[in-house]
Amino acid sequence: MxxxxxxxxxxxxxxxxxxxxxxxxxxxxxxxxxxxxxxxxxxxxxxxxxxxxxxxxxxxxxxxxxxxxxxxxxxxxxxxxxxxxxxxxxxxxxxxxxxxxxxxxxxxxxxxxxxxxxxxxTIGMTGLTAYFGLLDICALKEGETVMVNAASGAVGSVVGQIAKIKGCRVVGSAGSDEKVAMLEKLGFDYAFNYKKVGSLEETLKKASPNGYDCYFDNVGGAFTNAVIPQMNKYGRIAVCGAISTYNSEEPQQGIYIQAPFIYQELRMEGFIVHRWQGDIRQKGLTDLMKWVQEGKIKYQExxxxxxxxxxxxxxxxxxxxxxxxxxxxx
Ligand SMILES: NC(=O)c1ccc[n+]([C@@H]2O[C@H](COP(=O)([O-])OP(=O)(O)OC[C@H]3O[C@@H](n4cnc5c(N)ncnc54)[C@H](OP(=O)(O)O)[C@@H]3O)[C@@H](O)[C@H]2O)c1
Incomplete structure (x- = not known):
């Protein structure tokens, strides 16, 4: 027994x-x-x-x-x-x-x-979340600019590194200066400590004056209110998580998103990683394993x-x- x-x-x-x-x-x-x-x-x-x-x-x-x-x-x-x-x-x-x-x-x-x-x-659930969220939901294209929050975490750190593998510019936010330094080491083009910035809107503008093509959202809430108006024409938003809201008991207030969605012709899609099963999931795991072995993705635990x-x-x-x-x- x-x-x-x-x-x-x-x-x-x-x-x-x-x-x-x-x-x-x-x-x-x-x-x-x-x-x-x-x-x-x-x-x-x-x-x-x-x-x-x-x-x-x-x-x-x-x-x-x-x-x-x-x-x-x-x-x-x-x-x-x-x-x-x-x-x-x-x-x-x-x-x-x-x-x-x-x-x-x-x-x-x-x-x-x-x-x-x-x-x-990295070669499991959270790596696959980054992989499918970025490559399938955001349908990332070479040369585009990606914004990812909670960027030093399990999902976010892989999102940023896949974006670099695919030839994109990547901006990441995290909650401490040490985390920001780590993002810079991982190859993020611009990283900032969201707890220290005066204006999130201004920081996002400074990080990418030409706006964002893809937004990989791990945080939701007020952070997302600031990103949506800075999305470029035909921008894509992968709604992966909303960790800023998980502990709150009250319903959240947001901005009206219709105007930027209509005039910038945006697309926003929520997803759960378990959607991708069978061969496609195995391909995701194989790619992640290869990138880790080649040193193109550095894993953090x-x-x-x-x-x-x-x-x-x-x-x-x-x-x-x-x-x-x-x-x-x-
Ligand atoms: N859709 C799916 O299938 C799927 C699968 C896996 C994960 N997710 C989601 O993806 C997100 C990241 O998950 P993970 O496993 O990679 O976790 P993680 O990023 O490794 O850990 C959570 C991080 O969230 C940040 N955070 C906590 N409260 C915050 C707030 N109020 N505002 C901004 N950041 C905050 C913290 O980093 P800072 O120091 O930077 O604040 C913390 O380290 C979560 O929202 C999770 O629910 C979704």
Missing amino acids: VRAKCWTLKKHFKGPPTKSDFEIKEVELPALKNGEVLLEALFLSVDPYMRVSVRKYLKEGDTIMGSQVARVVESKNPTFPVGSTVVANSGWTTHSISDGKNLEKLPAGWPDTLPLSLALG HISEGFENMPTAFIGMLNGENVGKTLVKA
Whole structure:
């Protein structure tokens, strides 16, 4: 018998999550049935969507949702022998049982030199979000100018680097001077600390006097109000996230967007990364893996040690303590 530790929702979040909203529990897992595997978490993902999905899908007492890189430690499923590594949607838990249906193997050709944790970040969900959001939703073209916010994070840092690979000019914003310095190192053409600028509108104008062709929006709210009027003719906006609004209990006020949308002939589309499945998803993973190996994408990870620290890592990420993908090493 294996005892699994799980982080559960003790109390629904009111505003920013606090540690007392979470409770750790132990459960005894049953013996495996035919077709099942026992998984042990190696790395667990901490993501902004959890702030929203907890409110939407969980009741108090439920285990927090989330993906992890896990090792198969016992197997009654020949597709996943003992010792194989998988990406699993097991939630915030140290051990879990799966029937194999929702397990994903690492992309073919994964080299031993790459950390397994990348399968949750740059060569996983957040890398694919950047890839499809920019290449498909924004339909980025060489020579265009891209604006991305939360640019030093898991998604944003990859957005900026893909934009450079595709021969574009990229402007990024982040919440500290250290993060801005990192963006400059990654090759962003212009980076600024949005917490320090007097006028966001003026800063955006200075960063790109000729406006923006693509806007990869991770932040939403007031930031987006400032970007939309600076979009160029036929500009495209990928609505990836709205992290500035996730903790708020009140409905948000925005600008009327019709005039810039009509006269600049803009297109704005929300998306969820799981839209791209099958071969197209595999191509995305293969491209990301190749770019990482070629050094064209530098990966950033913010790893906390210890399963006990899941809530702290989550709260820290929402507060902007992370650079790159936030993970917990079990
Ligand atoms: N649509 C999809 O399928 C999909 C998939 C993955 C992620 N997302 C979304 O993409 C966005 C980025 O996700 P991620 O995983 O890459 O997270 P992340 O950027 O690694 O971490 C979150 C970052 O958001 C920034 N932030 C927090 N509050 C903010 C505020 N009020 N204003 C501006 N920035 C704020 C913080 O950085 P600063 O220090 O810069 O403030 C923090 O580090 C999120 O909105 C997420 O929900 C969407």
